[in-house]
Amino acid sequence: MLSLAPVAMATTSPAQLELHRLGGSVFLLCWTLEASPFGKPAIALTGGGRRLPAASISLGLRDGRERLVVAFRSSGHDNVVATLTDHGPQGDVTAGFDPTLVHGLADPAELLKELAPQARLTLANALVRSWPPLFGLAAIPNYLSFLRQLLLTLFPKPAAMQPTAALVEGQWLFETAVPADFGALQGVARLDGAGLSRLDLKARLGATDRSGKRELHLVLDAPPSRGGGLLILQGERSLVLRALPGRQAAASLGRWWAGKAASRDGLRNWVVEQLAGLSEQGRLLAIEMQRRVPLAVQHVRRSDDLPAAELDLAVCNRAGLLIGGWLRDPDDLLEEVLLHRGNGEPIAMLAHLQRFPVRLPAGADGETRAATGFAGFASDYATGAPVLQPRCEIKLKSGTTLTLRPPVQPADAVTIRARALAAIPPQYLTADMLGTTLAPVLAACQEDLRDSRPEPTVRMFGQPLARPKASVVIPLYRVYDFLRVQVAAFAGDRWFAENAELIYVLDSPEHEAEVAHLLGGLHLAYGLPMRLVAMRRNGGFSAACNAGANQARGEVLALVNSDVIPTANDWLPALIARLDRGARVGAVGPKLLYDDGSLQHAGLFFKRDSKGTWLNHHYFKGMPGSYAPANVERPVPGVTGACIVMARDLYEELGGFDESYVIGDYEDSDLCLKIRRAGFGILYVPDVALYHLERQSIARSIDYTRGAASQHNAWLQSQRWGAQIDALMQAFETSAPELALPAPVAPSEPDLVPRFGFRRATAA
Numbered sequence: 001m002l003s004l005a006p007v008a009m010a011t012t013s014p015a016q017l018e019l020h021r022l023g024g025s026v027f028l029l030c031w032t033l034e035a036s037p038f039g040k041p042a043i044a045l046t047g048g049g050r051r052l053p054a055a056s057i058s059l060g061l062r063d064g065r066e067r068l069v070v071a072f073r074s075s076g077h078d079n080v081v082a083t084l085t086d087h088g089p090q091g092d093v094t095a096g097f098d099p100t101l102v103h104g105l106a107d108p109a110e111l112l113k114e115l116a117p118q119a120r121l122t123l124a125n126a127l128v129r130s131w132p133p134l135f136g137l138a139a140i141p142n143y144l145s146f147l148r149q150l151l152l153t154l155f156p157k158p159a160a161m162q163p164t165a166a167l168v169e170g171q172w173l174f175e176t177a178v179p180a181d182f183g184a185l186q187g188v189a190r191l192d193g194a195g196l197s198r199l200d201l202k203a204r205l206g207a208t209d210r211s212g213k214r215e216l217h218l219v220l221d222a223p224p225s226r227g228g229g230l231l232i233l234q235g236e237r238s239l240v241l242r243a244l245p246g247r248q249a250a251a252s253l254g255r256w257w258a259g260k261a262a263s264r265d266g267l268r269n270w271v272v273e274q275l276a277g278l279s280e281q282g283r284l285l286a287i288e289m290q291r292r293v294p295l296a297v298q299h300v301r302r303s304d305d306l307p308a309a310e311l312d313l314a315v316c317n318r319a320g321l322l323i324g325g326w327l328r329d330p331d332d333l334l335e336e337v338l339l340h341r342g343n344g345e346p347i348a349m350l351a352h353l354q355r356f357p358v359r360l361p362a363g364a365d366g367e368t369r370a371a372t373g374f375a376g377f378a379s380d381y382a383t384g385a386p387v388l389q390p391r392c393e394i395k396l397k398s399g400t401t402l403t404l405r406p407p408v409q410p411a412d413a414v415t416i417r418a419r420a421l422a423a424i425p426p427q428y429l430t431a432d433m434l435g436t437t438l439a440p441v442l443a444a445c446q447e448d449l450r451d452s453r454p455e456p457t458v459r460m461f462g463q464p465l466a467r468p469k470a471s472v473v474i475p476l477y478r479v480y481d482f483l484r485v486q487v488a489a490f491a492g493d494r495w496f497a498e499n500a501e502l503i504y505v506l507d508s509p510e511h512e513a514e515v516a517h518l519l520g521g522l523h524l525a526y527g528l529p530m531r532l533v534a535m536r537r538n539g540g541f542s543a544a545c546n547a548g549a550n551q552a553r554g555e556v557l558a559l560v561n562s563d564v565i566p567t568a569n570d571w572l573p574a575l576i577a578r579l580d581r582g583a584r585v586g587a588v589g590p591k592l593l594y595d596d597g598s599l600q601h602a603g604l605f606f607k608r609d610s611k612g613t614w615l616n617h618h619y620f621k622g623m624p625g626s627y628a629p630a631n632v633e634r635p636v637p638g639v640t641g642a643c644i645v646m647a648r649d650l651y652e653e654l655g656g657f658d659e660s661y662v663i664g665d666y667e668d669s670d671l672c673l674k675i676r677r678a679g680f681g682i683l684y685v686p687d688v689a690l691y692h693l694e695r696q697s698i699a700r701s702i703d704y705t706r707g708a709a710s711q712h713n714a715w716l717q718s719q720r721w722g723a724q725i726d727a728l729m730q731a732f733e734t735s736a737p738e739l740a741l742p743a744p745v746a747p748s749e750p751d752l753v754p755r756f757g758f759r760r761a762t763a764a
Contacts, residue, residue, distance in 0.1 A: 023143025183236025270342030426707020586680025589639025603636030641668025
């Protein structure tokens with residue numbers, strides 16, 4: 001070890017002063033002194049009259065002395081002066097030296113020789129973690145050589161990281177063991193011929209086993225052919241060195257899954273998270289492995305009064321995990337419900353469970369027993385990875401725990417949405433249940449469906465119009481009973497045949513061949529050109545309408561249901577004529593009749609239910625079609641999506657139908673509210689009448705539960721538009737005219753009151 005040649009310039013010299021080269025122009029000054037009773041000593045470095053940037057640590061020696069170690073960079077042109085301040089009565093001590101006299105690298109063995117065990121780790125952590133980025137050492141070859149020697153001096157024969165399974169995208173799962181006192185993992189670095197690099201890795205530390213070790217799992221790049229690198233694991237209270245092996249045969253993921261993963265569900269869930277975070281291929285592999293090697297279903301069913309429970313719902317997406325099931329606890333023995341995850345402490349769920357009464361079968365003769373149904377949502381579970389069989393524990397006040405595990409759960413968004421809608425019986429749903437438990441999962445399902453939706457296929461029957469004035473978009477879902485009548489009515493309307501393009505959007509792609517055959521036959525029979533847009537996957541009413549609008553070429557867009565039949569010709573031009581940008585009429589809707597001639601729709605309005613949620617209603621619904629108040633043209637709060645006519649550019653400007661609404665409900669009123677937010681009014685035109693055989697197709701949807709889906713959509717509309725709907729309905733109910741049309745305002749503060757003077761309209 002090189003001692004400094006210059007002597008201290010103060011009357012009292014330090015016990016020991018040494019200078020070492022770390023690499024390049026970076027040096028290490030070591031100043032050893034007796035422990036100071038006056039305070040923590042510090043060293044300042046100056047060169048050429050300027051203070052040098054430096055980083056220092058204090059290290060304890062085995063004999064009780066203290067060593068201040070300072071890393072600094074020197075340009076080599078000036079002598080360096082070190083000033084030691086120990087707050088003692090003798091004052092500061094200074095020493096001058098010339099770093100250019102130090103040529104050889106520091107000797108790791110000499111640096112470590114006198115240090116206490118914890119001081120060795122402190123120095124190693126600084127050399128690995130703090131100083132390389134500060135002084136640009138991570139790629140200097142002689143520093144990397146020095147650091148490798150120092151680490152191998154601390155850990156002469158590092159164990160090898162063991163690859164346990166090959167994953168995807170060139171990633172492997174590695175396993176090793178660390179001491180029980182390792183603490184939380186603070187960082188991981190890799191040292192090899194390419195340099196010293198910090199790795200941004202997710203790791204899982206297991207519990208301490210009988211031998212006093214803790215398992216550590218990491219996902220790393222597949223090792224190179226020759227290997228030879230070192231992996232540095234930095235813990236809160238320890239540092240662990242592992243040798244990275246060369247390329248070798250790793251076990252298949254399937255074999256590992258059937259072995260260790262089958263008995264370690266926390267580790268299994270963690271690997272699921274890692275796979276899902278790698279790529280779509282990884283996510284699909286995680287789903288496959290869970291289905292290929294499922295865990296045993298666990299529940300507690302009892303016929304006595306001891307606690308019993310079952311977990312039958314545990315669907316997971318990017319929002320979190322939704323669980324549901326039932327429990328019986330007649331003697332109030334339940335203390336907590338714990339939801340286990342891949343890493344970290346279990347999530348306490350009891351305070352977040354929504355409860356409702358259920359009846360359980362109790363015998364072959366149809367007897368039932370009262371129980372408590374529950375549903376709960378954990379937002380921070382598994383980062384949206386598809387964990388299909390999470391473990392839940394019922395913890396009793398006696399200390400007993402009951403383990404619950406559901407059957408393998410669905411991973412696709414459509415089925416997750418259907419299961420979420422059935423999680424809580426509609427009669428028990430409240431706004432709080434929707435907002436805290438169901439809405440996050442449903443919103444994530446809608447986003448997943450939108451983001452992953454394939455492009456539809458398009459087929460044309462006949463020669464399309466060169467320049468259509470209007471585009472009529474009609475979504476189809478499983479019910480095609482009215483197509484013949486509807487197409488015949490359109491074909492018999494001369495204006496329609498000469499000026500409108502007809503676009504059908506099929507939202508049940510399994511019926512594409514059948515519907516294409518039907519439309520092809522109708523084209524041959526009536527000569528009316530039409531386009532079929534076939535969705536590759538069911539996306540709901542909003543997505544279907546938006547897909548059709550994307551194909552539209554007309555200046556005006558008419559969105560019409562498949563069960564709407566005109567009563568007379570020229571219905572479409574009569575509605576188009578009422579659109580007027582100058583008068584700020586943004587959308588119009590006709591009178592809709594049931595097949596018996598009674599009113600189904602004479603404009604849409606909003607009314608609160610007993611829970612304060614804004615619901616959609618139709619003026620005069622059920623009254624005779626000739627009912628006088630329903631035959632007055634007037635502005636209305638909104639019109640139904642069964643038939644709404646508006647400018648296509650306005651539809652596109654507003655983003656079309658919002659696909660956040662589940663399946664098909666309330667997106668029409670949401671669009672009307674967006675039209676008003678843009679500064680336009682909405683007009684009801686009773687001179688145009690059409691038949692509407694209401695909800696014939698939506699009732700065929702396996703996901704549509706009128707209570708759950710509709711309540712969610714009403715809740716969502718109320719959350720978004722509650723204050724604005726309140727102001728709008730007050731204006732209509734008081735017949736208060738708006739004297740001037742305001743400029744469009746930001747979406748957060750929309751003004752929905754139209755320019756028209758209002759006439760009072762009452763609901764039947």
